Amino acid sequence: MWQYEKKLQYPVNIKNPNPALAKVIVSQLGGPDGELAASLRYLSQRFAAPCREVQAMLTDIGTEELAHLEMIGTILYQLTRNLSMKEIKESGFDTYFVDHTTGIYPVAASGVPFTAAYFESKGDPIADLNEDLAAEQKARVTYDNILRLADDPDVRDPIKFLREREIVHYQRFGESLRQVTEMLDSKNFYAFNPSFDKKKPK
């Protein structure tokens, strides 16, 4: 189970609303490499993890991703407060506004709503952990792109924190993959599924 704590993992305090920036940052809420996909990916995959170390890693990183989802929601909430209709029209935020007003909705910047098709839970920890390594790198690239588009230091500071977390998670998942690989039988050259295929009795 989970328990909510009334605090952000890292502070978000944005002075100047900027709906144009919110329109691109929303991708890290509900886009293909966003925090919602990340949390659901790891929290779904953990049931097929073959040892407690990897079960813990997927549980704990999946939980941290929920804290990141809250930080992105907070950035969007603070970037879209007190907007005039003129600001909404001129910033291009009108295409989001028409469906969601200033509510926080998981959608990619292109307008595609969140879908579970953004991630896989394959029931095979070798396949899953390889996806997780790629997912962390893709999220890091998205944060790099947001940093290319954002000038405001109040926005860049929490985005830089989130970018750094992707790098740490990549490192930790690399250790998990190495651990699962080392658990395989030495004759298992093609890396069969250690959570499903059983070794035949002699």
Add this chain to the structure above:
Amino acid sequence: MPILNEKQKLMRRIQQSCFALAEANLYLDSHPTCKMGLAYFKKHKAEKEALEKEYTEKYGPLTAIQSDSDKKWEWVAKPFPWERGES
């Protein structure tokens, strides 16, 4: 950096302490017998518990279950962290 009030300063210290714990937690998931990692975790755990005790006594609960008043439900008396100045 913005000028922080006393409540915000204490929250920053809690966030720093929780961050050290979160980092140690993930590291220990893949290095569960590392003595240095375990000692680091223990040190920050004690620090976090002391800071959270101070915060909840002064500024109200961080979790719903910490609410502890006969007069009012404290959980709804304090703002949520997405409001400006609350994180």
